[in-house]
Amino acid sequence: xxRERYHxxxxxxxxxxxxxxxxxxxxxxxxxxxxxxxxxxxxxxxAYHHFASRDTLVRALSERTLGWLGERLRxxxxxAPGQEDDPQCRLIALGRGYVRWALDDPAVARLVxxxxxxxxxxxxxxxxxxVLTAELDRLAEAGALPGPAREGAEFxxxxxxHGLAVLLADGLVRFDDPHAVGLQTERxxxxxxxxxxxxxxxxxxxxxxxxxxxxxxxARRAPE
Amino acid sequence: xxRERYHxxxxxxxxxxxxxxxxxxxxxxxxxxxxxxxxxxxxxxxAYHHFASRDTLVRALSERTLGWLGERLRxxxxxAPGQEDDPQCRLIALGRGYVRWALDDPAVARLVxxxxxxxxxxxxxxxxxxVLTAELDRLAEAGALPGPAREGAEFxxxxxxHGLAVLLADGLVRFDDPHAVGLQTERxxxxxxxxxxxxxxxxxxxxxxxxxxxxxxxARRAPE
DNA sequence: ACATGCATCTCAACACTGTTCAGATTGGAG
DNA sequence: CTCCAATCTGAACAGTGTTGAGATGCATGT
Numbered sequence: 001x002x003r004e005r006y007h008x009x010x011x012x013x014x015x016x017x018x019x020x021x022x023x024x025x026x027x028x029x030x031x032x033x034x035x036x037x038x039x040x041x042x043x044x045x046x047a048y049h050h051f052a053s054r055d056t057l058v059r060a061l062s063e064r065t066l067g068w069l070g071e072r073l074r075x076x077x078x079x080a081p082g083q084e085d086d087p088q089c090r091l092i093a094l095g096r097g098y099v100r101w102a103l104d105d106p107a108v109a110r111l112v113x114x115x116x117x118x119x120x121x122x123x124x125x126x127x128x129x130x131v132l133t134a135e136l137d138r139l140a141e142a143g144a145l146p147g148p149a150r151e152g153a154e155f156x157x158x159x160x161x162h163g164l165a166v167l168l169a170d171g172l173v174r175f176d177d178p179h180a181v182g183l184q185t186e187r188x189x190x191x192x193x194x195x196x197x198x199x200x201x202x203x204x205x206x207x208x209x210x211x212x213x214x215x216x217x218x219a220r221r222a223p224e
Numbered sequence: 225x226x227r228e229r230y231h232x233x234x235x236x237x238x239x240x241x242x243x244x245x246x247x248x249x250x251x252x253x254x255x256x257x258x259x260x261x262x263x264x265x266x267x268x269x270x271a272y273h274h275f276a277s278r279d280t281l282v283r284a285l286s287e288r289t290l291g292w293l294g295e296r297l298r299x300x301x302x303x304a305p306g307q308e309d310d311p312q313c314r315l316i317a318l319g320r321g322y323v324r325w326a327l328d329d330p331a332v333a334r335l336v337x338x339x340x341x342x343x344x345x346x347x348x349x350x351x352x353x354x355v356l357t358a359e360l361d362r363l364a365e366a367g368a369l370p371g372p373a374r375e376g377a378e379f380x381x382x383x384x385x386h387g388l389a390v391l392l393a394d395g396l397v398r399f400d401d402p403h404a405v406g407l408q409t410e411r412x413x414x415x416x417x418x419x420x421x422x423x424x425x426x427x428x429x430x431x432x433x434x435x436x437x438x439x440x441x442x443a444r445r446a447p448e
Numbered sequence: 449a450c451a452t453g454c455a456t457c458t459c460a461a462c463a464c465t466g467t468t469c470a471g472a473t474t475g476g477a478g
Numbered sequence: 479c480t481c482c483a484a485t486c487t488g489a490a491c492a493g494t495g496t497t498g499a500g501a502t503g504c505a506t507g508t
Contacts, residue, residue: 006473007485032465045468046486054466114338115394155397156384156412163387164379170339173379173435184433187423188380195419199411209408211397231456231503256494269497270457278495 028111070126087139102165252335294350311363326389333393
C-alpha cells in the first residue's frame with residue numbers, strides 16, 4: 001500500500017484503479033482526487049502530471065471501462081446461445097451483456113454512461129456502439145432487416161438498450177427476480193428488432209442522424 | 225436583485241429558480257449552493273432553513289421540473305395531431321414532447337434524468353411515467369395492443385424513449401436537421417409499439433417488473 | 449398597544465475540495 | 479559520471495458544503 005520508491009512506476013493506472021474502486025465504494029460522485037491520490041500513497045498534486053484535471057481522470061476511466069466493455073460484448077456475441085450464428089440471438093446476447101454490466105457495476109456504469117465524457121475524439125476500441133452496429137449489419141446481411149429499415153436502426157436499438165441500462169443503473173427500475181432483467185432485456189431487443197423488420201412505411205426522407213460515434217468512425221476510416 | 229427586507233418572502237422557490245438558471249448557464253454540475261444563495265441576495269446558510277442539503281435542493285428542483293413536464297406531456301397528448309383520438313398519435317406526441325424537452329433544456333434535463341433523485345417517495349403529479357402508462361392503457365383499450373403484450377409494455381416504451389432523451393441531452397447523438405429529432409422519435413415510438421403489438425410469443429412466465437413509479441403508484445392507491 | 453414566540457436570516461468558522469507552482473528527488477541517456 | 483527531463487512533494491489559494499450561535503422581524507395573543 002505504501003510505496004518505498006520516490007517514483008511510483010505506473011501512477012497513471014494506479015490512480016485509475018483507485019478512482020474506480022472509490023466509485024464503487026461511495027458512488028459516482030462520492031470521491032475526490034485527493035482521496036484517490038492518498039490511497040495510492042501519493043501527494044494530490046502528483047496526479048496532475050498524468051491528468052490535466054479531475055475531469056480528465058474521469059474521462060480516462062470512462063474510456064478504459066468502455067473499451068473493456070466493448071471487448072466483453074463482442075465475446076458475448078460470439079458465445080451467444082441458440083441456433084448456430086443466429087444474428088438475432090447474438091444481438092440479444094449483446095443486449096444482455098450491456099444491461100448486466102449496468103446492473104452489476106451500477107456506480108461505475110452511472111459515471112460512464114453519464115456520457116459527455118466519451119466524445120468523438122476518444123479512441124475506445126472496440127467501442128460498444130461499434131459492436132452494436134456490426135451486429136446490426138450482420139442481421140441485415142442475413143436478410144432479417146430490410147434495407148431501408150437498416151438505415152439508422154442502430155439509434156433505435158441503441159436508445160432502447162441504453163435507456164434500459166440507465167434506468168437500471170439509476171435504480172429507477174428494479175427487478176426482484178434476477179432472471180427478470182435478462183428476460184426484460186430480451187424482450188426489449190426482440191420487440192425493437194421486430195418493429196424495425198416490419199416497418200411498414202419507413203419515414204420518407206428521414207434525414208441522417210449523426211452521433212459522436214459515427215463521426216469517430218468516419219474519422220478513423222479517413223484519418224487526416 | 226438586492227432585496228430590502230430581512231425576510232425574503234419566498235426564498236425556497238427563489239433558490240430553486242436561481243439554481244435552475246445556474247444549471248442552464250453553467251451545466252448540471254457547474255454551480256454551487258453558495259452561488260445560488262448569493263444570486264438571490266442571501267447568505268449561504270439561509271438555504272439550510274429550506275433544504276437539508278444541496279442534494280435536497282437538487283431533488284426538489286427535479287421534482288418541480290418533472291411535475292411541470294408531466295403536465296406538459298399530458299397537454300401534448302390532448303393536442304396530438306392526426307386522426308381524432310388515435311392512441312398511437314397521442315403516444316407519438318408524448319414521445320416528441322419528452323424528447324423535445326430533453327433537447328431544448330439539456331442541462332436541466334441531464335440533472336433531472338440523472339435520476340436517483342426521483343425516488344418512489346416523491347409526490348410528483350402528474351409524473352411523466354404516469355402519463356405514459358395511461359396512454360398505453362388507452363392504446364390497449366382501443367385494441368391496438370393485445371392483453372399479454374400490454375403487461376410491462378411501459379418498460380419497453382419508457383426505456384426506448386428515455387434512452388433517446390438521455391442520448392440527446394448528453395450530446396452522444398446529434399441531429400443536424402431540426403426536424404430529424406422529431407422524426408427519429410416518431411420512429412422509435414412506432415417501432416416499439418409495432419414490435420409490441422406483434423409480439424409472437426410473449427415471454428412465458430415473465431416475472432413482474434417493478435419500478436420506483438409503480439411502487440409510488442401503489443402507495444398512492446392504498447395510502448397507509 | 450405591546451410583549452412573546454418562532455421562523456427566518458447572518459456571521460464566523462470548520463474541514464475539505466480542485467488546482468497551481470516553486471523546489472526536491474530520481475531514473476536513464478550521453 | 480553528469481546532466482536532463484520526468485516525476486513527485488509541500489505549501490498555498492480560492493472556493494465548496496455544512497454547522498452553530500446569535501441577530502432580526504413577522505404574526506399572533508392578550
